[in-house]
Amino acid sequence: MTAQKHIIIIGNGIAGITAARHIRKRSDHHITVISAETDHFFSRTALMYIYMGHMKYEHTKPYEDWFWDKNSIILKRAYVSKVETNSNSILLDSGERLTYDELIIATGSVSNKFGWTGQDLKGVQGLYNYQDLESMEADTKGIERAVVVGGGLIGIEMVEMLLSRQIPVTFLVREASFWDNVLPKEESEIINRHIRSHHVDLRLKTDLKEILSDEKGTARAVLTGDGEEIACQFVGLAVGVHPNISFLKDSGIETDKGILVNEKLQTNFSNIYALGDCAQLRQPREARRAIEAVWYTGKMMGETVAATICGNQTDYNPGIWFNSAKFMDIEYQTYGYVSAQLKEGEESLYWESKDGVRSIRIVFQSATKSVVGFNAFGIRLRHKVCEQWIKTGTSVDEVVSSLKKANFNPEFFKKFEKEVIF
């Protein structure tokens, strides 16, 4: 075993915590995890379920509270105001200073705000952290209408949350169709229809101009780009996130949008690493983006950095892209590469159920017929099988004829592979 080091991890989200757990599995280094948000790791992806009453905060903690002590992972609730690279130390807001041998920065994201007038009024907020949940809880009590801005994954979650409390919602989406920079037209339209079927006032091609205040400094209406005034008492801003790195100013750590890291997730300092939402790869792998703010990439980065720090130098390689989400009642899974507009040299097969709530798309290369990606709505596909097909460049004909292998729907569900006709 290597000599004991003190490893400080800033951020107790999925990236930081995965790193801590895997370093512990591999070594007996001292591990300190510092975070400002909550005492314990909880699942950010479940914030909406707390608001809707499906769960309580306790249920969103993946590990029981004794776990950390038992595994000698020291948790500290504090805000890191500065990283002092020349002395290998960090400064906490309490004035306390801690020194590290290796530092892992996993500070996640912050919600975007684009400088709108009124964006800091009471009743206007994004949804990213636990404090956002608390303010949303407080500011949506007894209101008559809410407006959600931003047609993406968090926007639609906020809409669903508000609907669960019988609050009428106007949903402003700048694009011509929901999430149409990611979803192909047909899939995007499934979701437009679904949103409307939940009695949401969906406004496509509509952007936010400003938020109007009442005399107490609370939001009372939004003004759209078309000049329409929509009365509301809560405004959800879900217009994306960006890496949470402002505290690194003047630290000497190189940043762009995020913290710049190499394939070992190392910054320009060899004993400082960055992971998760806040990391920006200098050289992302083919078909992958430099910043990927999703759950599993944070997890994989944590696993990778733990290997490296414990003496097993490992490059970050997240393999083939996949992701999933749920748009109210419609589940969405994607494997491989399906872009909103087919790339040159690609074709796709698309099937949609008659009721318009389930669909499958298979994208393949015209020349070789190899499949490159899958989109599924209202249908569960088997990750392992889809990945294997993409990795080995299986031909679309073979995939279609053996689609059954990829069926991950529960027993007694209608066998979609029998229905699907491309």
Add this chain to the structure above:
Amino acid sequence: MSREGFSISLASPYAPGMDGIQKFGIALFVVALLFTVIGLFGPAANDPELFFYLGFIGSVVGLSIYTVRTYLNRPAGVQNNHIFTSSLTNRGLWGWALGIFLTGFYVALYWGSDEMWNGSPLVLLFNPLSQGLFNHPPDRWFLYSFIYTVSILIMGVRAILKYRHSNYQIVRTCSIMFFQLGFAFLIPQFLKSMSQPEYYFSYFWPLDYARLFPSTVDGMLSGGTIGIWMLIISAILTFIATPILTYFFGKRWYCSWVCGCGGLANTAGDPFRQLSDKSIKAWKIERWMIHSVLVFITVLTILLWVNSFLEGGIFGSISHALTKVYAFLIGQAFAGVVGVGFYPLLGTRVWCRFGCPMAAYLGLLQKYFSRFRITTNGGQCISCGNCSTYCEMGIDVQAYAQRGENIVRASCVGCGICSTVCPRGVLNLENGSTHTDRENANPITFGNDGIGLRKGI
């Protein structure tokens, strides 16, 4: 415990209002229930028809109208809104009130005197049904059996509507309702009305613990051909059918498709499933308790047989005392009073998880010799915790799912709710082609090609 739960409002403060039909259903339910309660103070004994049909049946109809309408008003999909903000389902005032009421009912049922029950308006209320269908007067066990069945049926319809986006849940709930109505109510009651032993085909040893006691066997043997057949069927069910079915399908074939205890839990108890304890400590206690009960009943059954061969010899007094202890502690206090009475406080499967010897037996088979497993879909889990929260058996499903690991657990009854509530399509109940390929522990996220699928670190 949230303070909100202790408001006197039954519904969550965030729940939607009611439409006309729902209001009508609730009004009918309340009025008919009040009418029944008035009857229970005496009048029902003199005119049971009036109070049975207008009162009891009226309230059942009212409740059904309300329930059906409520769920049809909502789009198909996961419907767990407000569960943790409503008093009834989050151990608030109403949860406690219901728990105390149910517990009281079970105490009176098991340990009340015959004088108290026989001829009481509550029992006589069911005279029209009991006489009409089965030609015998009702007693407290008829009353219990009937209410139990009605609960499974009404709340079964509710479960079907609530989970109507999942065919697995629809088919499974129909199976539960079928077995309860046919095998645990109609058939035994008809047998009884034909002066045959009141036989429950859907229960057998070790759940129906006395089924293989020497005294029961003697009774059946003396009951002619039917009795002998029943004995043979009992033995086959316990020793042959159970291992075979469990090998192919897991313990779910019994626990969440046939058994009445599981049936009640998954229908009437469904609103309370989230209250089970998910801690590792609870899991430890569970393993000790449930296996102890299995050992207890097995040893006891053997003792009784030894005793019967020795014709009362050395074990006589001990084994009879133990039978009494078992019947009181396990058969009544645990299975009934705690098992159902505490639904709104400890969740629905307390008995199935901590006490049922049948579940213990099935669980051992499932853990070591079955093709059943819950598979995890690669790296898709987002650790949201819905699956664990809604597991009635207190399994921390998420702990497996987030590692991409299959779930192979003795306690899993295969109700399928984890798969139904998972927002990312991660979990699936599957019967593989063998029992040897189920465990796939791997600490690295599926798809993390930098580290690869390598076992152990």
